[in-house]
Amino acid sequence: MSGSKLTMEFKHQATVTLAEVAEAAGVGESTVSRVLRNHGSFSGKTRERVMAAVERLGYVPNRIAGTLASTGSRLVAFVIPSLSNIVFPDVLRGASAVLEENRYQAVFSVTDYDPGKEEALAAAMLAWRPAAVMLAGFEHTEGTAKMLRASGCRVVELLDLDGDALDIAVGFSNRAAGRESAAFLLRRGYRRIGYVGHDLNRDTRAGKRFSSFCETLDAAGTPVVAHEILAGPSSVDNGRLGLERLLARATLDAVYFSNDDMALGGYFHCLAQGISIPSQLAIFGYNGLDIGRAIPQPLSTIRTPRVATGEIAAQLIVANAPPQAVDLGFELIEGATA
Amino acid sequence: MSGSKLTMEFKHQATVTLAEVAEAAGVGESTVSRVLRNHGSFSGKTRERVMAAVERLGYVPNRIAGTLASTGSRLVAFVIPSLSNIVFPDVLRGASAVLEENRYQAVFSVTDYDPGKEEALAAAMLAWRPAAVMLAGFEHTEGTAKMLRASGCRVVELLDLDGDALDIAVGFSNRAAGRESAAFLLRRGYRRIGYVGHDLNRDTRAGKRFSSFCETLDAAGTPVVAHEILAGPSSVDNGRLGLERLLARATLDAVYFSNDDMALGGYFHCLAQGISIPSQLAIFGYNGLDIGRAIPQPLSTIRTPRVATGEIAAQLIVANAPPQAVDLGFELIEGATA
DNA sequence: ATGAAAGCGCTAACAA
DNA sequence: TTGTTAGCGCTTTCAT
Numbered sequence: 271m272s273g274s275k276l277t278m279e280f281k282h283q284a285t286v287t288l289a290e291v292a293e294a295a296g297v298g299e300s301t302v303s304r305v306l307r308n309h310g311s312f313s314g315k316t317r318e319r320v321m322a323a324v325e326r327l328g329y330v331p332n333r334i335a336g337t338l339a340s341t342g343s344r345l346v347a348f349v350i351p352s353l354s355n356i357v358f359p360d361v362l363r364g365a366s367a368v369l370e371e372n373r374y375q376a377v378f379s380v381t382d383y384d385p386g387k388e389e390a391l392a393a394a395m396l397a398w399r400p401a402a403v404m405l406a407g408f409e410h411t412e413g414t415a416k417m418l419r420a421s422g423c424r425v426v427e428l429l430d431l432d433g434d435a436l437d438i439a440v441g442f443s444n445r446a447a448g449r450e451s452a453a454f455l456l457r458r459g460y461r462r463i464g465y466v467g468h469d470l471n472r473d474t475r476a477g478k479r480f481s482s483f484c485e486t487l488d489a490a491g492t493p494v495v496a497h498e499i500l501a502g503p504s505s506v507d508n509g510r511l512g513l514e515r516l517l518a519r520a521t522l523d524a525v526y527f528s529n530d531d532m533a534l535g536g537y538f539h540c541l542a543q544g545i546s547i548p549s550q551l552a553i554f555g556y557n558g559l560d561i562g563r564a565i566p567q568p569l570s571t572i573r574t575p576r577v578a579t580g581e582i583a584a585q586l587i588v589a590n591a592p593p594q595a596v597d598l599g600f601e602l603i604e605g606a607t608a
Numbered sequence: 609m610s611g612s613k614l615t616m617e618f619k620h621q622a623t624v625t626l627a628e629v630a631e632a633a634g635v636g637e638s639t640v641s642r643v644l645r646n647h648g649s650f651s652g653k654t655r656e657r658v659m660a661a662v663e664r665l666g667y668v669p670n671r672i673a674g675t676l677a678s679t680g681s682r683l684v685a686f687v688i689p690s691l692s693n694i695v696f697p698d699v700l701r702g703a704s705a706v707l708e709e710n711r712y713q714a715v716f717s718v719t720d721y722d723p724g725k726e727e728a729l730a731a732a733m734l735a736w737r738p739a740a741v742m743l744a745g746f747e748h749t750e751g752t753a754k755m756l757r758a759s760g761c762r763v764v765e766l767l768d769l770d771g772d773a774l775d776i777a778v779g780f781s782n783r784a785a786g787r788e789s790a791a792f793l794l795r796r797g798y799r800r801i802g803y804v805g806h807d808l809n810r811d812t813r814a815g816k817r818f819s820s821f822c823e824t825l826d827a828a829g830t831p832v833v834a835h836e837i838l839a840g841p842s843s844v845d846n847g848r849l850g851l852e853r854l855l856a857r858a859t860l861d862a863v864y865f866s867n868d869d870m871a872l873g874g875y876f877h878c879l880a881q882g883i884s885i886p887s888q889l890a891i892f893g894y895n896g897l898d899i900g901r902a903i904p905q906p907l908s909t910i911r912t913p914r915v916a917t918g919e920i921a922a923q924l925i926v927a928n929a930p931p932q933a934v935d936l937g938f939e940l941i942e943g944a945t946a
Numbered sequence: 947a948t949g950a951a952a953g954c955g956c957t958a959a960c961a962a
Numbered sequence: 963t964t965g966t967t968a969g970c971g972c973t974t975t976c977a978t
Contacts, residue, residue, distance in 0.1 A: 288971065299949080300973075300974075313947065330735055331735050335971035339953080339974075340973055341973090358697075359691040367718070370729070377715050417668075506898060534899065564848055566876055623955095645957090672955080675970090677957040679958095
């Protein structure tokens, strides 16, 4: 008995509760709750006494208890493919700014582009009863989709618009991006065009860009001459390696890369090999990273609204907006490499 | 009444509870709890019946309720300065892999290098009663330190070792990094050395590197000739601009940058201006980003164990390790730019 | 404007 | 091995 009591005391060492604040302030618990959430009515005097007690005791409200007692949580769950691909930190950055302002809390986990892992992590997220779950794109397992629909919580699918949304979608069309990239290269007069990309089975958005890129070239009668797909995630090193391999097999006048990381690798390869850009070889990327503007010849690419995607997604959740698809578009940067 | 009931039903539409599972399986609630957490004892038959009911009803455990009822939470809170600086996504990446394996959940918020914001966000985090709070470095407000100490939850300070830890510290010495960078440049014979950095008041770890860098040069009798500090966060563009300004004012044979982003900007400036590296000007960075190895001349820099910092920090929390400081060291990369 | 009391969905003794 | 019973710390009616 006394042992148990000691244990209790130890565990709860610094844990001041709302009940203790109420007692110290000489008011009821519900009054403290009202004052702290600034909701309902109470007198100015009461408010002062409560705040004084809170201060004096160093009370920190327990949001776990609060969430359980009330209807909805203020957690927002992000289930993202990667943290290495700067795209996702950018989305988180935009979202977290908005969420913090509105007293929401961001929670995340990383799937490594694995749909099975996505399902497991989404399930784990749902256990926290979040206000919303945010995922990349539309390609999920049947199980993930079913679970999300059954959960009753809001779902936001990010960075894609080519597919059917479960609830809210915020992003832009990857198909349109691929198409416009191809059209741009054609307009510039390039005809022997190649492609260097990373694992497209996993990064389905990159896959969509590539397939609509190909369709556009096919329609123009100048299909992709050769392509090189590297295993693993996108990286500068892989872009460099991919271009090296591609040029060993084919004579090209332009290369489309799966994103800017890859394209920078290609750019550096040309720099190191003395291949002049764009006269000997043109390079086109995707994402519009800052670093692409800082290299001696600004990278020709498509700039995507990554931070805005996070911001808008968060705003819609905070506002409890109805289901919808928001097209944020993208911007083609002519640059100097194509 | 009927309205209220409808509302209730709507809100709880898909919310199956443990009690319902227990009823469906024909067992007690605690039995379901034991089976689900695989803790305590129960027969194989019981296990099957429970799992069947879970499956049939599509039950998703409520971790909010679970956390409130049990002693400790499995939330780990990250209060980080930035998501733009790749350092922090890298740390999160390392940590989240370990946390996911151990059924912990990562929560984060972003301070923008503002100690006041850090205090507010740390307070908000504490309201979730996390198992641990992870912060960057040792420089916090008095209020933050006091609050953290009083909270009774574990605290991990990351990416620095030069200072007094509140509880656990995982990282490396920024002072040693600055010192070794200076020693390296001296060894190579450089004597007219400059510095280009970003806002050091906010990024105190960069400030520590710079000050020990200066001390080392002072001791050698060849103090820093000139330095250029740019407002705002580090970026490739700022590195480029900073070097341009610095070279307009001083004749130098080497420049130390606050990190690789800045150094890459400097590198590109030289490339564009036809300044040959390292014969006319040497460049030295900090972080050891992948992209630094992919440019035509590999960047001379110090590689920091960012992912490992996250991993080790998470492991210590999962294992409930005692207070300690873990030095993960760093590696000087000679590269080709210095 | 305020307090009493009934949960929120789970875990953890404690009995059986 | 299993069920019963208290809570965990809040929010939220409902009286007062």
